[in-house]
Amino acid sequence: MEIKTIPATNDEVLETYITRHSQKIYNFIFSKVMDKNTTEDIFQDTFIKVAHTLKKGDYSEEGKFLSWVMRIAHNLVIDYFRQTQRKRIFRNSEDLGALYGVEDSSMNAEKFLIMQQTERCVKKLIAQLPPDQQDVVIMRIYREMTFKEISEVMGVNINTSLGRMRYALTNLRKIAKQNNISI
Template sequence: MAKSQLPDAVLVDKYISGDENALAILVNRHQSKIYGYIYSKVLDRDITEDIFQETFFKVIHTLKSRKYYNEEGKFLSWVLRIASNLIIDKFRSDKKMPMNRDTDELSVFARITDDSLNAERKLIKNQVEVDIKTIIEKLPHDQKEVIMMRYYLDMSFKEIADYTGVSVNTTLGRMRYAITNMRKVIEKNKIYLPS
């Protein structure tokens, strides 16, 4: 099996044993999810870069110390917890940084970079985003969380289960209920979402 296909837990063990390339594989495997998670909370590229780097300084330090990592293969959820703690620390220490709780929203169009949108399409896009935010806000917290992680952070159901500390079946159930509840809100409020 190629090293790039090894499970996270094996790569962590290899890194702790001195294989520096194992950490590079882990970083490459998860960097977009971790970066996306941080950015979704702070909405600033420079701060995201700083926290992303600091997160991996802590990861390296902890793994090299060989005493604080016992996540049983849940590497991504462990790193996301580190990032989350650093984000909270940043909010607490930097009074200039706005404590905007709206950063938890799901921005469906966050990855769209089509500059050719005409004025009408931009208006429709903005209205759809507002409507979707309204729908998601009406969901219970656990359902909102799984929607955000699945569609915004592109996390697998296993990763979401690991991060939230529930089973994969519970995660799938929350997703199913979230979609059902979103459909009910759309029908009840007669919201039109163009495809």
């Protein structure tokens, strides 16, 4: 893949930022994927996206540069997990033929349907939250990120992340009650 060059001034700025923040970003990615090769791929993709965005002039300096880059890295990590999840589901669906008729007492059809229904219900509830609260819930519950990591990715202080989670949980309870769903 050929990468077009960025004007010298942007190259120098980008190189300075990469040098300054590379270890922090690399460690963040590695803490999520726990694989050196995958981390290096995502790390490289992160800075390719950063370079392309800077080249097009689409970067707005509303927040901190590091938070913006961390958000890009976080989104690429999420994309990675989505892709690996799809591959695992596809691969497992092929293996069902060999397991057909084998009873698994831990997950029968009824339990599986209940679990699916509960998952859909929870996703619908989360979708009704404001976007910033949705992000915190997804990062904390589904990605198992710490509030410190969440605050870095979102570019806010840790108390704001904690507050958003508290409001999200309160709002989830209200929404569930309005829809006659017991939590």
